[in-house]
Amino acid sequence: MGSPWSPRPAEPGAVGVKAFRIRNEEKTMTATKHFLALAVLALFGLTGAPAAAGDWRQDYPELTLGVITAENEADRVARYGPVRDYFEQALGVRITWRTATDYAGIIEGVKAGKIQIARFGPASYAKAWMVTKGEIEPLVGEIDNYGAFGYHAVVIVRKDSDFRSLDDLKGRKLAFADPNSTSGHQAPRFFLREAGYDVDSHFSETGFSGSHENSVVALLNGTFDAAATWWRNDDYSNMTRMEDKGMIDKGQWRIVWTSPKLPSSPWAMSNTLPEAMRHDVQAMLLDMKDKAPEAWQSLTDGKAQSLRKVTHQDYEAVVRMIEANQKDRRGS
Numbered sequence: 001m002g003s004p005w006s007p008r009p010a011e012p013g014a015v016g017v018k019a020f021r022i023r024n025e026e027k028t029m030t031a032t033k034h035f036l037a038l039a040v041l042a043l044f045g046l047t048g049a050p051a052a053a054g055d056w057r058q059d060y061p062e063l064t065l066g067v068i069t070a071e072n073e074a075d076r077v078a079r080y081g082p083v084r085d086y087f088e089q090a091l092g093v094r095i096t097w098r099t100a101t102d103y104a105g106i107i108e109g110v111k112a113g114k115i116q117i118a119r120f121g122p123a124s125y126a127k128a129w130m131v132t133k134g135e136i137e138p139l140v141g142e143i144d145n146y147g148a149f150g151y152h153a154v155v156i157v158r159k160d161s162d163f164r165s166l167d168d169l170k171g172r173k174l175a176f177a178d179p180n181s182t183s184g185h186q187a188p189r190f191f192l193r194e195a196g197y198d199v200d201s202h203f204s205e206t207g208f209s210g211s212h213e214n215s216v217v218a219l220l221n222g223t224f225d226a227a228a229t230w231w232r233n234d235d236y237s238n239m240t241r242m243e244d245k246g247m248i249d250k251g252q253w254r255i256v257w258t259s260p261k262l263p264s265s266p267w268a269m270s271n272t273l274p275e276a277m278r279h280d281v282q283a284m285l286l287d288m289k290d291k292a293p294e295a296w297q298s299l300t301d302g303k304a305q306s307l308r309k310v311t312h313q314d315y316e317a318v319v320r321m322i323e324a325n326q327k328d329r330r331g332s
Contacts, residue, residue, distance in 0.1 A: 056274040057093055066098040066106040066115035068124050069178065069211050070230075070238075073099065075245065083299050086292035087117070090284040102210065103127075103180035110136060110270060117281060121265045123182035126318040128268070137271040138315060139282040140307040141264035144232050147305060151232040153183035153191070153259040156239065158219060159252055163226065166197055166257050172225035174203045175215040182262055182318065183230035184212055190321045191259045193328065212238045213247065220252055231255065236303040244301070263314045267307075282309065 065084060067076060077097065087095045098115050100106050107128045109115035120128065120138075128136050143149055155174070157163040163172070177184025185208070189199050199206060207224070209215040215227040216239060231237040243250045267285055269278050285307055289296040296304075 056277040056280075057091075059274075060093065060116070060277065062094040062096060063087075063091070063116040064096045064098045064109075064114060065117045065119075066100060066109050067119040068103045068106050068121055068181075069100065070121070070181075071211060071213050071241075079298055081298070082292070082295040083288075086288060086295040087284065090287070090291070091280060103178045107131060107180065110268075113270065113272075116269060116273060116277075118268050119265065120268055121180075121182045122263050122315055122318045123186040123322060124180045125266050125268055126315050126322050127180050129312065129315070129319060130322070132270070134312075135270055135272055136268055137278060138266035138268045138310045138312060139278070140285045141266050141310040141314065142300070143264070143305045143308055144236060145303055145305050146233060148232075148261075149264050149308065150261040151183070151230055151264065152261060153187035153228060154231040154237075154255045155188060155226050155228050155257040156216070156219065156253045156255050157226050159254045161225070161254075163256060166192070166195075166202070169226050169256070170202055171204045173205045173207070173223075174199070175218050175224035175227040176206055176208050177212045177215050177229065178208060178210065181212070182265075183259070184215065184228050186318075186322055186325055187259050187262055188228040188257075189325050192257075213242060216242060216248065216253070220248060226256070231258070232303070236301070241301065263310075263318065266310055266315065 065080070065087065067080060069076070071079070080097070084095045084097065095117075098106070098109055100109065103121070103124045106115060106118055106120070107124055110118050110128050111132050118128070125136070125138060141149060144151075155166070155169075157169070163169055176188070179185055192199055192202070203226075209218050209224075209227075212229045215224070215229055218224050219227040229238045231239075234240075239248070239253050242248045267281075269281060271278070286309070288299070289306060
């Protein structure tokens with residue numbers, strides 16, 4: 001039986017913003033009426049699109065945003081503050097923030113209908129798809145500045161250590177981020193097993209730190225000998241982001257293993273929500289770079305080229321990867 005890891009190739013490239021024309025015959029509103037219309041919208045606090053008869057906003061005047069715990073809570077809230085503001089302006093509804101202590105909290109929030117818009121990793125999206133029996137839809141994923149759709153799981157060690165390979169780490173301690181993290185658990189477990197390294201026997205101990213940042217800190221303070229985390233390219237990784245934020249000194253780490261490419265992390269929504277709502281959220285996300293550059297910079301650190309539409313097919317291989325990991329754990 002072949003490997004369940006057979007991701008479909010994705011065409012990289014920027015998603016453009018459709019240009020549009022307003023026909024002269026449609027310009028029936030005078031400048032005075034236009035001013036008064038804007039004043040009415042401002043009076044009712046509708047900075048984005050107003051709710052029309054039958055509009056989904058009438059049933060959903062407030063949407064909840066949930067984001068997996070890839071970084072510490074304070075930085076996550078700060079990163080998504082401008083994004084939240086843009087969402088409210090673009091959609092014309094209130095956006096609330098849902099805090100969770102782990103990835104499972106966001107998965108369960110979507111399943112329970114308490115989170116309408118979610119930023120997942122590939123594995124947490126796949127797990128949400130599994131537990132909701134397919135009642136979730138990915139909307140967009142990120143294209144980096146090199147035009148690539150995707151990233152890698154890596155195992156890193158301290159640069160001043162003697163570890164140069166996975167073989168050198170036999171009998172040592174490995175830090176994972178979260179059980180539902182792609183690069184911080186599911187992908188390393190799967191691909192290391194394919195390469196002949198059983199995680200549970202090769203390492204003397206494994207443990208979950210709670211986040212990618214915690215894993216790096218635990219590595220550098222000597223609690224673990226290696227850590228599994230994410231890496232896109234030399235310019236953009238968990239470690240370089242921590243360096244840029246001043247959380248760690250530059251150049252303290254070294255990569256000893258890199259996975260095959262994984263699909264980019266998706267924004268997703270329950271497909272039981274109104275189709276018009278999902279369309280509007282997808283369009284808003286695709287427009288973010290052009291219409292809200294401050295939000296885009298905050299979200300991506302300027303390290304992404306664009307977002308592109310995605311479908312479940314982009315993440316089918318990740319579902320199979322999780323299923324293979326679950327089967328392996330049950331059989332061990």
